[in-house]
Amino acid sequence: MPVPAFSLVLSALFFLLTIQTGYSQTQQRVSGKVVDEQNQPLIGLTVVVKNSTTGTTTNMDGAFTIAAAPTDVLVFSYIGYETKEVTVGNQATINVTMKPDAKSLEEVVVVGYGTQKRADVTGSVATVDTKQLTDRPVTSVQNALQGVAPGLTVIQRPGDVGSVGTITVRGRTNLSSPGPMIIIDGIPASDTELAALNPNDIENMSVLKDASAASIYGSRAANGVIVVTTRTGKNTEKTTIGFNANYGWQSPTRLPEYMDAVGYARFHNEAMTNAGKAPTYTDEQIQKLGNGSDPDMYPNTDWYDLVLRETAPQSDINLNVSSSGKNTSYYLGASYFNQQSLLPGKDMDRYSVKLNTSTDVFPEILKIGTNISFIRQDYDTEGAGFSWTELNRSLPVTVARHSDGSWGSISGGSANANTAARNQLRKIEEGGSSWTRNNYLQTAANASLTPLKGLTVNGLFSLKYSNLMNWSFNSTMDPIVDFTTKQPMSASAVTVNQMQENWGRRQEILTQGTASYERTFGKHTGKVMVGASQESNVYRTAFMGRKNFPNDEMTTVGTGSASPENIVSGANSTAETQWAIRSFFGRVNYDFQNKYLFEGTLRTDYSSRFHPDQREAVFPSFSAGWRLSEEPFIKNISWIDNLKLRGSWGALGNQDVVPPGNYYSLLSTGYAYNFDGNPVDGAWQGTGANTLATWEKVYMTDFGVDFSIFRGKLDVVADYYIKNTEGILMQLPVLATYGLAAPYRNAAETRNKGIELNLVHNGAIGTDFTYTIGANFSKIQNEIVSLGGVEERINGYWIERVGESVGAFYGYRAEGLFVNEEDVQGHAFQSAATKPGDIKYADINGDEVIDAADRVILGNDVPWMTYGFNVGASYKGFDLNVITYGVADVDTYLEAEAAYPFFNGANIKKAYENRWTAENPDPNAHFPRTLISADASHNYNTSSFWLFSGAYFRIRAITLGYNIPETVSSKLGMQTLRVYATSNNPFTIMGDERLSDYDPEFGSGRGGYPGLKTFSLGVNAKF
16 A cells, blocks of 8 residues: 555656746736724735735835736735735726635633633633644554644654553643543544544544633543544535555664664673673674674674665545535545555555435424444564564674574574573564454434524534554474584474454444533623533453464464463453443623623533542632723724633543443452362452542643734734642551551642743735744642652652652662772762762761661653743745744653663663773763673662663654645646645754654653654645
8 A cells, every 4th residue: 555655746846847837918107005893904914816926025115016817816815904905907906905814713622511602712722733743644643633723742653553642631630641531533442442533534633721711621621621523514516536646665763772782792891890700701802803803603683774674655545525515514534554564564454434314304493413432453473472572682792693594592602592592583583473453433423403592402422433453473393403413402492382362342332312402692692501411331352372282373262272281371351341420511701891700510420430439529610801902092002902710620530540340340250269179269358448539530620811913924822820639549558457558548639830931923925925933831830738648658669659749769868989999988878889970869867877867759751841842834825834843841761671771681782882991990981880780780789870861852744745736736637736745743852962863752760662753745625
């Protein structure tokens, strides 16, 4: 499938290079003046002859002169005003009065269970420009949202094919990283469904950020709501066909930079010498590693170069048809997306089809519709058992393949079965295979009845099925033959093959009904909406696994060994979870004189996740708005288009903190007792139950201002909010006599205070150049208010402490490196192994001993501050769009192979060139003296030394497009034709020079699949 897409792109580019246009008619001189409603001249207004490149701009007096034929149409356009067209005819003078364009205020915003005019919105709602999703290729909708709206944090962790970014709205509020609720066409959806949604099928998207906007969704809206509406057939007489295709190449943003064979040997010798041990490699061996004279014994292997592709292709093709008949309209979209991995033999194929229909049974009285979608995602992998950890441990002195074609058995001049067994190239070629087949089917029917003016009754029924299957087979592998002795190395063999297969089936049913009534009484406008919904979810899984198959071609569970010891642990099991939620909700809107706005919502949820006594929760919210721009004392200020103050308060909930049933996960099963020496299966309670466990609740206050000035040239949206999360589930200490693991209780509390700012400037220079500049900024101050009476909890690098932020790193504060022995002796005692060149830790309590009492808060791994700049420009047929994204005040903690030299037998990074040595005893060197991990544990305490700044500024996307002139595209049977080139993640500026080989979005840890940048060519056509 990628080849046709690529061919189409090249064909489109050929058209671009062969375009010629012309314009020739009997022309006359036309002059005039353009003013606004206050009779003030409009300076720099664009006047063009329609369907031509002839144009001009008005001068300081609003006057213009242009050459045009009598049959020509003059198009007058100015930012913030409605575009006006005038036929020239026999007029030599044309004077025009422009009317303000109120479309930004009349813009319809999708909110919970309905829509509102933007001017009437009193909550904090961000709308996403769908052009930013469709004008460039993206692997998922989540990844496309990065940097497009303030308060929306998207972390695109590097991952293999099919990976998606994680989203948080207004920061982490509980002690984990919960994501927002997702609604697609009124139906709750999963992250996977959003990721697989074709951006070309999206009509509009809104992010409900504050409580007044989101509380209508109650129990799952604590972390915000993303509302998506897909396209429907347009009320046009003719059918419209859209075709979009792109083909691109993926490559790593950064790869780990490890030493080559010579560097490895020299640094390893240095590490041994620093520990008082004999060097590992002789000068002769190092010389052989460098000159390549004996590659079968002393190689110089670049494992990343051997294992990974330099580039991996991806392609996306989609076709959509929109049509409207006398009573029925429909939209049909179909797409195919292929993404190949940097790992050979691994890829993903995604197929999706969407059909939306709408029929006027009785025009303006009864309308019915359907919404059907199907998504299939296939993942295929040749090779099994691949490990990024083992790849990062692979040594340049280890042979990958010998000159005789056999797998490498030599490492550093001698045979090593353990190193040979870790050969990841062999794992890919001989390790086995795996596949995943995921199918998502959604069917929905809706109806809308308007029995009388202002009253609308809506109904929706949805049935969703998900079938999830994955299978893997680890093959047997013969022992590698020792290159020197020609004898098999038994430790390198895989003698037992294994198969695992998982099946999952999910059924989701939603029944929903709403009724709304809207009426205007003089200066008063009111609207009331009430509704109810019932949602049920059943998920059943099965797991099968066997070992010791007769050969690697017999791969079904029935062909594996039936003996108990060859059944994979946990296999031959099924599980099922069920939950349901019933809801009643309502909303009241009131508008007086189009100036004073009020909205109140109330939702009551009943969730089966809780004990019957705790199932009910009520979520109220209130908001108000004051449109100052409609007041007499401001309305006559011509440069103010819109000015609105907003305020809101509301309650939200989170039911997902409690597993379905709140009991099943507390039970353990298996062999726990024996009777008369015979083991007996059973079930027992391993964790305490808390029948009082209930909703996690969020209480949010928001103050905002929206204003637009200079006829839409500058739009500003600013918000300040306080978000309190209460009743966070956590395990509190219990007495040892309790006998069970501590139950979860609603005990913790956090608070977020944040500001958000979004600026958009629209402008034009001359007749042909228009531009848009946007900026967004979000800063959050997070605080843990309570841990249920506990002051702190330590977990690995992190600490949860009252008064501090979620995601805080905890450890020793490094004060550089010890310069010499005198420096060591003059400092607080650290360990008997401490020597010059080791990390110096701060003695916080001054007791002359470095111990656990000296640990402090070091930093934070949550991006509490994010920002972005977006630039769009167009000149004649060309368009350029740039999206950027930045993160500040965030840290990354690296360990193991990602930072420590020779960790558990691994290589060492090139960055260690800047280290402490006896010849260069720099206390501020980037790294301490070189040691192997067994001798350096005292340098690997959790400390600020291994904490790197995770701040970065990234060019998220650059897209350059060209719209083929209509005179050319129409000859090809097209309404429009656009070709473009785009690059995602082409440039990144890092906040820490020591992270030169590490993608900043990877996060803390030891490394893995690299971050990706892409370059693509594409075409958009409409017929």
